[in-house]
Amino acid sequence: MSKSNYQSYLENMQKYADVEYSIAVLSWDKEVNLPSKGAAARSRQVATLSGIAHEIFTNKAFGATLQSLANNGSDLDEREKRNIELTHKDFERINKFDTDFVMRRSKLISTTFHAWLEAREKNDFSIYEKPLTELMDLKIEEAEIIGYKAHPYNALLEEFEPGATVADLDVLFKDVRNQLVDFASKIRSKSEIDNSFLRKKYAKDKQWEFGIEILKNIGYDFEAGRQDISTHPFTTNFSATDVRVTTRIDENDFGNMTWSCIHEGGHALYEQGLPHADYGLPTGKYVSLGIHESQSRLWENNVGRSLPFWKAHYPKLQKAFPENLSTVSLETFYKGINKIAPNLIRTESDELHYHFHVLIRYEIEKGLIEKSIKVKDLPEVWNAKYKEYLGVEVPNDKEGVLQDIHWSHGSIGYFPTYSLGSFYAAQFFAQAKKDIPDIITQIENGDSSNLLKWLRDKIHQHGRFYDANDLCKKVTGEKLNFKYFMDYVNEKYKDIYQL
């Protein structure tokens, strides 16, 4: 009985995936190809498909199938049971919201998003204040509808990082404050690294070729994906065998493309490594945004900004751009690409200061949801925290509180996953070095295939079978521990900055 129910569950999930992936194709095309006049029709096409997808996932018959499988699924195997458990949880969560709430949220997000665009354009926070205040009230309402233990923010975190809690994040970000603020400040007192060679003229077509080479080298499968150009680099997928990345190229900034390429490549390697046979099922999907980000950050930073990696690739790079690099030594290059300097803008930040950007957003989000911070005070709160943690003065709200899109989309609980990504990455990479003793030598020789195999085996193949906490314990023997990130940066920057 439950086997035939499982079959009907499977068919509905795959149908749902077909529509969701179709939306992803339309969205990818929008970012990569869409002619300007095509935007209005594309919006309505995506909206219609979204409505259809929602109906496929939330319909009552499907709910009954799930309930029946949850109650009488004893003959299912572990993987099937886990799929039912996760889908049932997703189903329950989405069905807590009535149509009225969903409509109100959707309208308010649209209003807030447009207010944010205008506020940023005009550098005038007051335009954003009222809709954002209403949106935060609605997010508090959303948390109440979902329900939570201990803190309403936990309810919102669940959407992006299932299992994450304020209790854990408080510990983590306290460590960031206590250990990383001082560490970064010590580096800022050292003499500045000159990396102006990164901002010479690098021809676009040669950058593109180099990026493709790097993607191939780290194991990205171009028969199961492609790279294109878009304004903001991103990774998307329409199955585990069609995973696409995008990049952008700045002729006067070599780093812009290179590390976005490796970062998106890391996301893509994860998606290409998910179980192909579990199309549409939780066990065919990524664990959480934090784990997804761990894969991009591991390749971008732990590998892609390391000396061993560039020992292998720098000669090719010098050959491609002799006019800029023939007189720049590998060591100078390595130091240059790891220059630490505080920056107002999160997306342009170095890998240390980055976490202060996230810390600040975490503290503010928590404050907004527990009502200890008011939207109208945001610019003031923001600027004070940037002064305290990064030591920088914020000259205007455009480069301050208005810089990120997330809040205007109602995404509260998203930012912490960025830092979680780096911290998981450090912990995973430390474990990989233990498990594969000569991994660094392999990377120096331009061969990261065993690292990828390790990631496939330890992380990718499981899909959502384990949640982030369990996965971390299973892979590394302990829960997420900030120590690994501090070990990583200590070891790395003591050489670079002679600490």
Next chain:
Amino acid sequence: MSKSNYQSYLENMQKYADVEYSIAVLSWDKEVNLPSKGAAARSRQVATLSGIAHEIFTNKAFGATLQSLANNGSDLDEREKRNIELTHKDFERINKFDTDFVMRRSKLISTTFHAWLEAREKNDFSIYEKPLTELMDLKIEEAEIIGYKAHPYNALLEEFEPGATVADLDVLFKDVRNQLVDFASKIRSKSEIDNSFLRKKYAKDKQWEFGIEILKNIGYDFEAGRQDISTHPFTTNFSATDVRVTTRIDENDFGNMTWSCIHEGGHALYEQGLPHADYGLPTGKYVSLGIHESQSRLWENNVGRSLPFWKAHYPKLQKAFPENLSTVSLETFYKGINKIAPNLIRTESDELHYHFHVLIRYEIEKGLIEKSIKVKDLPEVWNAKYKEYLGVEVPNDKEGVLQDIHWSHGSIGYFPTYSLGSFYAAQFFAQAKKDIPDIITQIENGDSSNLLKWLRDKIHQHGRFYDANDLCKKVTGEKLNFKYFMDYVNEKYKDIYQL
């Protein structure tokens, strides 16, 4: 009452269009971008969306709305009435087929298509014979289900060319046989034109740039479309403001890209000219395949292979490829691009012999449907007709009866629309010359904007409001008349071949 019913009709039609256009995006992406391993998932995504689209269009509630509007629509305006009439007709047609028939047809087409692929690959018609025989029986059954007057082929024609009949096509193709066979044969007796300069090496990037320039020049709006590369050139659209063309480039054949560019550009100008506000409605759609083809052929042949057109553009072309063309005069070039020579392959044919290819397929299709020709005799029948009409020996079935995909897809009644396209084009262009006396001078000056304006006004803006026959009468004062095509080729080729 009927106004609110019309609103509900409109919403369902636009929802249907959203899903159909989404399928078109997925299909475009498949031809232009898809990595090889993405094919399986893409197939199921398209199949799922097709099922959803079918359900949206054929559901009973929608049928009831249509019926009610058809019965009590007196307060609708003419355009609304026409939309209801056409949609009702489409609805009735599609609902004549029960699920069993649709499933059988879909399976048989899949079998036949794969048999065709294999038969063509192995140059072995016998592999194709059995499934094609079954498919022809099913097409006869289909014609019976649809119903028809006079001839079962009429029922099948209706899908591609509403209003076309065997009676009319017999007259038309009799004219082709009586007038064009002799005319072409007379040209074949003349000395051959040397156009080997077209097959020198033409750099791909310069061809691409030239193609883009030509598209812009004829009025294709790149803000409402784009051009990409694909194996077979095609035009598709996701609204009237997102109309995309593709082309292919052969480094050793300048003509391959150029006229496919202009041909697809002609299709695209039609789609970009359809009423934007009638998204999803018949009045926002093209009339028929024949009328669609008239737009591509008019630009490709009547304009794009004319002396006035190249008076304007040849200097630019010479400048782009001086190594190939600096010593080739405009007159030599013009003759070269209009060389007449029989060819086994329809898609590579000149604009005269092309119609014998279609004539042969028309005679065979009619014979298959009325059972005067058997599938097993196809190779023999085919080869005899090629000998008779084109004067060529068919060396093998791969270059003969196996060359086209259409029959394997169950598309019977499609081929005649190709010839209808050229004949409508000649008649429309003759009328345009009457209505805009100095149109030729304008084209000589590189300005075809008034021709496009005329097409927009006379043809594009009406969408499907008029059927092909009525549209032709409205634009030219008479029904389709082969005379205009003969006038066009007589006038053109008497100069080129000194007839």
